[in-house]
Amino acid sequence: MLREKQKPAPEITGAYGDFQMKKNSIPEETIRRLSLYLRILMVLEREKIPVISSKRLVEHLPVTSAQARRDLAYFGSFGKRGVGYPVTELKSRISGILGLDREWPVVLVGAGRLGQALADYKGFRRFGFHVRAVFDNNPRKIGRKFGTVTVRPVSTMEDFIRKHHIRVAAVAVPASAAQETVDRLVSCGVTAVLNFAPRYLELPGHVHIKSVDMAMELESLVYHLKQEG
Amino acid sequence: MLREKQKPAPEITGAYGDFQMKKNSIPEETIRRLSLYLRILMVLEREKIPVISSKRLVEHLPVTSAQARRDLAYFGSFGKRGVGYPVTELKSRISGILGLDREWPVVLVGAGRLGQALADYKGFRRFGFHVRAVFDNNPRKIGRKFGTVTVRPVSTMEDFIRKHHIRVAAVAVPASAAQETVDRLVSCGVTAVLNFAPRYLELPGHVHIKSVDMAMELESLVYHLKQEG
DNA sequence: TATTGTGAAAGGGTTCACAGCG
């Protein structure tokens, strides 16, 4: 009673010329590794090192040189055979690939301690992310300044986002408010959400979300401890 | 000039009866998904739902039912054919697998705003993680209480960790202090580190580390935005 | 009948190993 494996439909993906036809084929992990390479290149540039081989690039990273070459080759040929990669040029190429060759305005929702920490996190600024507003509902917090931004009432969030054409948000609200918060963010044009609430959120397919769940990170750490007694 | 692909050495892995002989073969992603299932099961148990099928278990997760069944099957047969999985039992099985059937004392290094947020993060308590101490070098912070713990000087960190046999630490110090901090943690017995400093850390192979780099998360989000214009 | 548990196939990412080239 063997049955033919059903052939997957011929991959039409978008009846109207959606250009996703060729499957994207760039692994998500490659994108994450580009961020790592970028950090190394920033150091090398500061040290005025003009050229770097794939081998030395990954010296202190959990990445092989073949993998680095493959990752870069997805996007073009940036190196010279027999020599290596030009540091400054590779750095700006990767910045461009990641979309970091521009400023990204960001809104932050939730001005609890985590929100406060994020509001003036220097690491964001270095890569072109600017927190343009912080929203919270607590009247005692409204008007206070964290970093360079003032806390505003959540009721003004949609107007602000629309007015400033903001597409990126960080969410640091209590779990119970997280789904409503992202629904509101999405309704006014946000398409990328960095979520810190420990809640799994359902969103339309065009919205990109990345959740950081600190308990979950600890869980996978201790799973490994347990294996070792 | 074709050359034979070198056969990998016959996988001796541990000349002295290390029981890692059979390669571990459980994907890291499976472990992360177990954490997701656990969260669903906690809700189902509160709602007094006694049994759940793989299909309904993953209803609101980015996971297929076949994947859930495969994930669980790595660890045993917990379900009944034609019926599903018993909620309470599956929940405690997964807790056991992840090592959450016990208390894990945790130390936190760094009492900046992120550290403060972590110190009384309720999400940790739910899964058995107890922050037992917070360490910082800033004299103005020492003695202050965050959540239920008091900030202590970093100079007392090693003694505390050794005395209480602590193996898990969270690091929320400035990037420039991160490597030294984890070196000290490892030297007194810590083997799992959750790192929030944006710095790539080098550690002995037996230490498990998970780094949360918020800028990197934003970078992979905006890469996708860029693809869409 | 409904659903699990699982071989087998497919899919996709990584590594190998070397041709190509400066």
Next chain:
DNA sequence: CGCTGTGAACCCTTTCACAATA
């Protein structure tokens, strides 16, 4: 000669599809 860029092999994870079974 050295290092990149890459086809092909390899390996790991997911998915399919169905036998087993409550």
